[in-house]
Amino acid sequence: MVVGLGTLLSSLADDHPRVAKKITELLIPSYFPSKLPLKEACARCIALIKRSPAAGARFCEFALSEGSSPRSLVEFIKVSITLALSPSGLNSAQTDGLVIASAKLIKSLSDEGSSLVALREYFPNAKLKLLFKTAVSDGAQAAVLSMVPAVSPDDLCVLHIECMNIIVNAAVTSKQEECQEALLAAHKLVHLSGRSDEMFEELTNILQSKASYFSGMYGLEPPSCPVASTKRKKGKSLKKTPARSDDVDGNRSSTSAILSNEELTAVGGAAWQLNEILKAEEMRAAFLRSYAEIAFSSLKVISQVYIEQCLHFESLDLSPVFAYLSLATYSALQDVDQTYMSCSEQ
Template identity: 90%
Template sequence: MVVGLGTLLSSLADDHLRVAKKITKLLIPSYFPSKLPLKEACDRCIALIKRSPAAGARFCEFALSEGSSPQRLVGLIKVSISRALSPSGLNSEQTDGLVIASAKLIKSLSDEGSNLVALRECFANAKLKLLFKTAVSDGAQAALFSMVPVVSPDDLCVLHIECMNIVVNAAVTSKQEECQEALLAAHKLVHLSGRSDEMFEELTNILQSKASYFSGIYGLEPPSCPVASTKRKKGKSLKKTPARSDDVVGNRSSTPVILNNEELAAVGGAAWQLSEILKAEEMRAAFVQSYAEIAFSSLKVISQVYIEQCLHFESLDLSPVLAYLSLATYSALQDVDQTDISCSE
């Protein structure tokens, strides 16, 4: 039985890992042959990536484990990066495919100590920033963020501005699925670089600002903490601001206020990101220690409003309510742990 290349590439892109590895091994003699000069072998592999970016990226993911030389794969990365930076004749999907394929190769080579120096030389002269300007898709941006710890270990903040732009822009939309992969990779890189406080404060400020706005409309008790300052020292507690007597529960308008989707979406993104941060143990510990109070106070107000708004919409993003419940759970668990430690002492 003869199987066409299109069928093979489709299986390579989407099938089980074991199947994808076998297909990669089958294709290596044709698309990255060791007997050909490196330039010609690279041209063949890039032709594969251009034909099917998803299959090409998976081919690169398993090329090392299926017998390709580490040194030649470093050469393939150099050529792929060069093509991505000068994408003449490539569409955006193909350019992103080269970036993602390079990230797959870098990940597989990250344990090959002898090749790390050559690998890092590929990204000298601000190439990561230049590449980010060419990366269009969510997957390509996530791939670039994932490269940083390997190719720029001495400057983990090299893409910090790009990370924060994605975090802040996505915080005011409910369409996280369009940038979910890049967002999670940005969270991880910001945390690794030691600048997670900045990210936490941005998200918390957005929630607090919206909670204050909602509390004014609905006559709810406003969040008890002020907007966090980006100059706040790490670990320093936020001061409480007492609620004004004219803003507390009981003074709400008798006429129901129906918010529009844009107003509700403006907190959905920040709340969803907070939920994801709470799922990551190290980030959760840092967030709960210094930001739980203001976030909890803000999410409480927002959740009250969302629950009331459910009556007026056929569907509603419940990310704020889920984030509120998650934060309440993790904060309670932390209190239990601290109580246990105190008792043991």
């Protein structure tokens, strides 16, 4: 039975890693042959990525393990990035395919010391910033962010502004699926750079502000605003945003008011991100140390309002409720751990 190239590329792009690895083994002699001059081998792999960006990127993921030399892959990364940054007539999918393929290769070369030295020389900060601007899709932006620890280990903050823009812009929408990869990559990079307090404060302030507004509208107890932790060295202090009396036409206890879907989804993004942060052990520990109280009291108010409002909508993003339950669970587990440790020390 003869299988067409189109079928192979479709499986390479979407199938199980074991299957994709086997297909890469079959395609290596044709699309990155070691017996040809490196320039021609690179051209063949570029042609594969142009034909099918997703399959080409997956091919690069397994190229090292299937016998391609680290030196040749470093050169291919340079060719790919140069092409992605040039006005070469590529469409956005092809450009993003080159970026994602390069990121996968960089990840596979992370244990190759000499290769990393060459890549760090090739990726000055200005080039990383330009590459991020060039990336169009969520996956390509996430790919650029994932490169930073490998190619710029001495300046993990090189794309900090870009990370915070992703986080803040996504915090007031319920469409996280459109930028999920980039969001999670931004969370990770901000944390690795030691500036997670800024991320935590931005998200917590959004939740606290909305909770204050909701509490004024529904006559609920407003969220607490504890004194900023002394551990917050670089970030802004948490803001207390009292509900304005004119927000509800002077009626503080307007329990019959129905919020618009836009008002409710405005906190969905921040809550979704908080829930993801709580899933990551190191970020969760950092968040619980200084931000649990204000986030918990804010999410409590928001969840009360969501539960009441759900009767008025056919569908509603319940991220704030899930985040509230997650935070309550992890906070309780942390208290249990601390109690156990205290008893063990006695």
